[in-house]
Amino acid sequence: MRSSSRTLLIPGIVSLACVLIFCAGPSGDHEWRAGAAAICITPEKPIWMAGYAARTQPSQGVALDLYAKALALQDRRGRRMVILTSDLLGFPAELTEAIAKKISARHGLQRDEILFTFSHTHGGPAIRNSLSIMYATNEQQSADIEAYAEGLQPRYVELVGQALAAMRPVQLSFGRGQADFGVNRRLLQEQGYVIGVNPQGPVDHSVPVLKIVNEQGTLTALLFGYTCHNTTLQGNNYLIHGDYAGVAQKDLQEKFPGAVALFMNGFAGDTNPHPRGTLELAQQHGLSLSAAVQAVLSRPLQSLHGRLKSHIRYAELPLSTPPTRQELLEKKQDPNKYVRAHAEQLLALLDKKGKLDPTYHYPIQTIQVGDSLLIVALAGEVLVDYALRLQKEIEQPGRLWTVGYSNDVFAYVPSRRVLEEGGYEAKDSMIYYGWWPWSLEMEEVLMKSIHRGIRQVR
Numbered sequence: 527m528r529s530s531s532r533t534l535l536i537p538g539i540v541s542l543a544c545v546l547i548f549c550a551g552p553s554g555d556h557e558w559r560a561g562a563a564a565i566c567i568t569p570e571k572p573i574w575m576a577g578y579a580a581r582t583q584p585s586q587g588v589a590l591d592l593y594a595k596a597l598a599l600q601d602r603r604g605r606r607m608v609i610l611t612s613d614l615l616g617f618p619a620e621l622t623e624a625i626a627k628k629i630s631a632r633h634g635l636q637r638d639e640i641l642f643t644f645s646h647t648h649g650g651p652a653i654r655n656s657l658s659i660m661y662a663t664n665e666q667q668s669a670d671i672e673a674y675a676e677g678l679q680p681r682y683v684e685l686v687g688q689a690l691a692a693m694r695p696v697q698l699s700f701g702r703g704q705a706d707f708g709v710n711r712r713l714l715q716e717q718g719y720v721i722g723v724n725p726q727g728p729v730d731h732s733v734p735v736l737k738i739v740n741e742q743g744t745l746t747a748l749l750f751g752y753t754c755h756n757t758t759l760q761g762n763n764y765l766i767h768g769d770y771a772g773v774a775q776k777d778l779q780e781k782f783p784g785a786v787a788l789f790m791n792g793f794a795g796d797t798n799p800h801p802r803g804t805l806e807l808a809q810q811h812g813l814s815l816s817a818a819v820q821a822v823l824s825r826p827l828q829s830l831h832g833r834l835k836s837h838i839r840y841a842e843l844p845l846s847t848p849p850t851r852q853e854l855l856e857k858k859q860d861p862n863k864y865v866r867a868h869a870e871q872l873l874a875l876l877d878k879k880g881k882l883d884p885t886y887h888y889p890i891q892t893i894q895v896g897d898s899l900l901i902v903a904l905a906g907e908v909l910v911d912y913a914l915r916l917q918k919e920i921e922q923p924g925r926l927w928t929v930g931y932s933n934d935v936f937a938y939v940p941s942r943r944v945l946e947e948g949g950y951e952a953k954d955s956m957i958y959y960g961w962w963p964w965s966l967e968m969e970e971v972l973m974k975s976i977h978r979g980i981r982q983v984r
């Protein structure tokens with residue numbers, strides 16, 4: 527990880543040993559307490575970067591530092607939870623579960639009281655055992671990816687401790703703005719659905735904001751969201767960068783010195799920023815998101831009162847019929863190197879486990895913050911159809927905050943509509959992630975489980 531001296535040079539961020547902590551007045555019988563902290567997680571040396579198959583070499587420098595941040599919340603009854611956000615593509619379950627165990631052991635938080643969520647920046651390091659089919663790494667480069675993930679684990683445990691230690695009495699309020707640079711990327715062409723720009727396709731342009739002020743009325747932390755891939759920078763970018771979300775967080779921390787700004791991505795599986803392709807555009811989108819957040823903060827917001835409740839459950843999501851050994855052996859001869867690598871990975875799994883499991887153990891986390899905010903945090907790259915459907919199906923849709931890339935970033939999670947249409951999110955991406963397509967029944971199984979999760983935190 528980068529040394530603290532580098533972080534101290536970043537303007538507008540008051541930091542000590544790469545850590546941000548806010549303080550407020552004396553404690554007492556207060557409805558809410560909150561604390562936030564941040565650590566710089568920029569890789570110390572060049573590393574293979576995440577999210578694009580097109581890259582041919584490791585990173586060549588740093589354009590914007592990456593951070594992991596923690597927001598600790600506590601209600602009047604003493605019920606706590608910690609939201610961990612990171613400028614990273616996303617961890618698979620094995621990594622979040624390993625860290626969650628250490629956090630539980632050290633800080634006494636239950637699994638449902640810890641939320642991991644990721645900005646899904648494609649300008650960060652590749653993550654261990656995630657999308658490895660996509661990357662042309664040699665042994666040393668794979669070892670560097672492994673070492674990076676290993677090095678992060680104790681740092682997350684420390685980060686949670688810092689946020690818990692920083693908890694002070696606060697007031698919480700919630701509001702929502704809008705930003706319009708996200709565009710649906712599924713474009714129908716003669717050959718089928720391709721990744722492009724589809725202004726007619728569904729999107730979620732809302733910008734949810736949780737505002738946290740101390741007893742003096744000073745903004746000490748803010749949690750904000752948007753539903754859009756952090757892919758303004760493309761596969762030709764070799765500079766470490768948090769993309770638009772990194773820019774927005776940095777700008778907000780400069781506008782509100784001493785406050786920690788944390789970003790959560792939404793159900794952004796089929797949403798890309800538009801236009802895209804340059805550092806200038808990442809800057810432009812980040813500043814427009816920051817401006818949308820500032821506009822929300824300048825208005826009177828909904829005060830949050832009541833209890834903090836959290837719940838995590840697992841749905842067994844159905845995949846389609848797994849490929850047979852014979853089919854995989856045939857695919858080992860495919861002209862496409864990714865199809866070959868995918869077949870080899872599944873054959874190895876078949877040898878190890880004796881069969882390919884036709885379901886996926888899928889985490890769904892629901893969090894109620896008082897009576898007027900409900901966070902539904904789902905694993906993987908969830909498509910926007912689920913956000914739009916949930917808004918229609920729940921009571922008080924104005925309180926809903928849908929968060930994707932949470933707890934386990936392992937595959938795309940398409941709706942039935944998209945599964946039927948085909949294209950990257952339905953089919954091709956499953957090769958890179960090491961799966962085969964979902965069953966068409968998956969959406970209904972998932973929706974039922976989400977509703978059960980919501981009922982648990984009522």
Ligand SMILES: [Zn+2]
Nearest residue numbers: 646755795907
């Ligand atoms: Zn993605």
